[in-house]
Amino acid sequence: MIFIIDFDGTLSPEDTVDKLLEHHADPLWQELESDWLGGRISALECMREQVALVRADRIALGKFFQDIRLDPHFSAFWQYVREFAGLAVVSDGLDYGIKAALRGAGLSGFPVFANQLDFVAPDRLSLSFPYQNADCRSGNGVCKCAIARQMAVQHGGPIVLIGDGKSDACLAGIADIVFAKSSLIKHCEDQGISHIAFEDFSDVLSIVKTWPLDLPRAAIA
Template sequence: MKDRINVLLDFDGTVSRHDTTDEILAAFADPQWHEIEHEWVTGRIGSRTCMSRQVALMRASPEALDRLVDGIEVDEHLPQLVDVCRDRGVSLTIVSDGLDRVIARVLRRFDLCVPVIANRLVCLPDGRWSLDFPNAAPYCEAGTCKCLSASSGGGPTILVGDGRSDFCVAEAASVVFAKAKLAEHCRLNGIPFLPLPNLGAVACWLAEAALPLSLQGTL
């Protein structure tokens, strides 16, 4: 439905407590991944190039990777948010510039079925890995263009996030829940936002909101 409210939920640092890609690289990649990270942080390369080069440095069996992911800390309010969105007729999608295999593994832990838009982690022979980018856009340096995902939803967008990959879509979202780098970006650029202590705050806000609503200008 064109007027349906769409929640775009970031994964790394939002659903997960920490950046899962960094945890995986720290465990399984050549230390050169830090140098590539510095190139990205200083703006010399985009995130798509950065992650592609970093993942190529990984050496791990699928079983070892999955065991690490099973130990990743996740916001325990995720099932609550999924339930509220379902009950209120709100579309919820995890949109991440991270790794689809990791997100799918976490969702299975909670027995949740949520649409996922993310970079595709591909297992190669001899413990090697590569990335595909089915959600990239030619005008965007990210592996997953969140602005493209937001525009395809058709209705008002609620963004829930914490980092750089959320900056561009925050400017167009009707409501922003933010913490960490995203909250700082919103403050510096005059973008209204609601604090994001955990996903339970988003669930409570949605549960109490008078839906349907015109989200523009509600903050």
């Protein structure tokens, strides 16, 4: 079994990319946001150009992300599932920030896949997309389905997605079990994808605890 965990809106209740832009970017980032919403630029262009508008050095950025409040129930969830399952945080956000937030919360022992944030000057950032997949319909920077399939080869299935939004849509279509909150619930309803609604990781943990381990997924979905 492999758990694929979304970051912004899921493991972190707030969207850390939006919060970073609000606090540390030139206000021009909002124009890019409306260009993207209006279909004038792609999601990737939008994200890349917004990140280029951030003015923060390593120390400010590290501090910003280490102070992000994560779901307080995630740690208990991870301690429980690590005994029988793999877990990866797979996000269409910023790898540097996610890793700093996890360090800040004392969480470790699982891989993180996200878009790659690099410093190109002491206070200038650039974003690249090492997990992009041209064949993915999502248009995300990170193709979550490709990573989930890879992780399932390593850890065995079933694939369990825990997510909240647009970046989870591609994986929701192929995951064996979907835990959904926020707009991912609507997506699943529209697409006829069976899912379990949740609010936080205490909900997820109490359901996972009822699963008879090693039973085929049909028995639990």
